[in-house]
Amino acid sequence: MTRQDLTKLTAIFDHYPTDAGSLIGVLQDIQREFHYLPREAMTKTAETLGVPLSKVYSVATFYNAFSLTPRGDTIVRVCKGTACHIKGADLLLDQLESGLGIKPGETTEDMKYTLEVVNCVGACAMAPVMIVNNKYHGNVACNRALKLVKKD
Amino acid sequence: MVHITINGKVVKAAEGEMLLTVLKREGIDIPALCHHEAIEPTGNCRLCMVEISRAEWEGWKKHVTSCLYPVEDGLIVNTHTPEVIEIRKTIIDLQLANCPDSDVIQKMAEEYGIYKTSYETVPEGDNCIMCYACTRICEVLGKSAISAVMRGHKKVIAPPFGEEPPDCIGCLACAQICPTNVIPWTDTDSTRTIWKKTFDLITCTSCGKAVITKDFAEYLMAQRQIPKEYFETCDECKRMATARKMGEIVTKAQEAAL
Numbered sequence: 001m002t003r004q005d006l007t008k009l010t011a012i013f014d015h016y017p018t019d020a021g022s023l024i025g026v027l028q029d030i031q032r033e034f035h036y037l038p039r040e041a042m043t044k045t046a047e048t049l050g051v052p053l054s055k056v057y058s059v060a061t062f063y064n065a066f067s068l069t070p071r072g073d074t075i076v077r078v079c080k081g082t083a084c085h086i087k088g089a090d091l092l093l094d095q096l097e098s099g100l101g102i103k104p105g106e107t108t109e110d111m112k113y114t115l116e117v118v119n120c121v122g123a124c125a126m127a128p129v130m131i132v133n134n135k136y137h138g139n140v141a142c143n144r145a146l147k148l149v150k151k152d
Numbered sequence: 153m154v155h156i157t158i159n160g161k162v163v164k165a166a167e168g169e170m171l172l173t174v175l176k177r178e179g180i181d182i183p184a185l186c187h188h189e190a191i192e193p194t195g196n197c198r199l200c201m202v203e204i205s206r207a208e209w210e211g212w213k214k215h216v217t218s219c220l221y222p223v224e225d226g227l228i229v230n231t232h233t234p235e236v237i238e239i240r241k242t243i244i245d246l247q248l249a250n251c252p253d254s255d256v257i258q259k260m261a262e263e264y265g266i267y268k269t270s271y272e273t274v275p276e277g278d279n280c281i282m283c284y285a286c287t288r289i290c291e292v293l294g295k296s297a298i299s300a301v302m303r304g305h306k307k308v309i310a311p312p313f314g315e316e317p318p319d320c321i322g323c324l325a326c327a328q329i330c331p332t333n334v335i336p337w338t339d340t341d342s343t344r345t346i347w348k349k350t351f352d353l354i355t356c357t358s359c360g361k362a363v364i365t366k367d368f369a370e371y372l373m374a375q376r377q378i379p380k381e382y383f384e385t386c387d388e389c390k391r392m393a394t395a396r397k398m399g400e401i402v403t404k405a406q407e408a409a410l
């Protein structure tokens with residue numbers, strides 16, 4: 001980690017009481033800041049909060065909100081919940097996969113895009129739903145998907 | 153002191169004691185995999201289910217995991233009703249699907265007349281029943297070197313990052329407590345390997361047999377104030393030395409008496 005990253009990390013730690021109860025909050029902040037949980041950050045979290053490293057790793061791998069590998073600047077999530085599935089989420093995903101050249105869970109080499117599949121996001125009325133960097137797009141037509149992503 | 157009725161017999165038990173402990177003391181055979189005296193009960197394996205009721209419940213009853221149920225006065229317990237057996241069979245059947253190669257589960261299943269699971273077996277199962285006995289004992293020891301990683305059907309017990317666990321001291325508590333014996337480890341004359349981490353072993357100064365890993369000995373010296381000499385000889389040689397000393401004392405006493 002660079003000196004700058006370490007400063008960011010310390011700033012995160014300063015926000016929380018140093019005990020096990022802060023674990024998830026700290027990890028969420030790290031995820032937000034770095035777009036993933038760098039290994040060194042997890043080790044530092046364990047040391048700072050006095051939590052065993054195994055616990056930190058356990059929590060980090062349990063929640064889908066945490067990622068252990070670096071992710072792109074733009075995170076594209078395609079909903080594959082029941083409603084979206086019926087309304088053609090598969091086709092949508094196909095378009096994005098071939099357009100970005102990656103499979104769900106992967107990140108483009110230039111670290112620009114990460115593609116993810118999620119389960120129901122609670123917006124079934126506008127299925128199929130695609131979320132680009134936390135912005136929800138409903139009734140997405142296949143041929144529009146890639147454009148929406150690149151525009152963002 | 154409380155009084156409870158187990159299969160029609162009134163039994164005394166200490167207040168707050170877990171039901172399974174009482175049942176075991178009474179010599180009743182209840183299958184239980186995740187229970188161990190050294191760790192807090194968690195009710196993960198679900199095998200120790202029994203039926204409980206109370207006089208004032210007017211025939212109403214429920215099924216509970218006995219390892220997690222503190223006894224209370226007036227409890228009526230039935231351990232082998234047809235329903236309980238049916239529940240137990242289902243659980244064993246599921247465990248068998250989960251661990252088709254585990255001899256422990258196979259034996260348990262046979263006792264309940266199950267020779268083949270009626271569910272689809274888990275492909276490439278590792279015989280782990282996810283009872284967390286290993287992680288719990290590691291925590292009790294103050295190490296927490298391993299934990300559950302991932303979730304759902306991908307969940308496994310593993311060290312952080314799947315690498316040598318930095319906190320492991322090679323004590324083997326996890327491997328020994330594991331009810332289905334799935335944590336592998338190997339010893340050579342001078343080293344021990346577990347969770348991909350290799351430890352140096354202290355060997356007995358008189359017979360040369362392995363006594364304990366250096367890391368574990370250091371841990372015990374620091375945490376439990378056990379003197380260094382304690383780890384220099386193995387249990388057997390210690391016993392021999394004590395016997396020899398006793399012999400000397402007796403001979404001396406006899407000589408003095410003459």
Ligand code: FES
Nearest residue numbers: 184195197198219
């Ligand atoms: S022994 Fe009670 S649930 Fe496993």
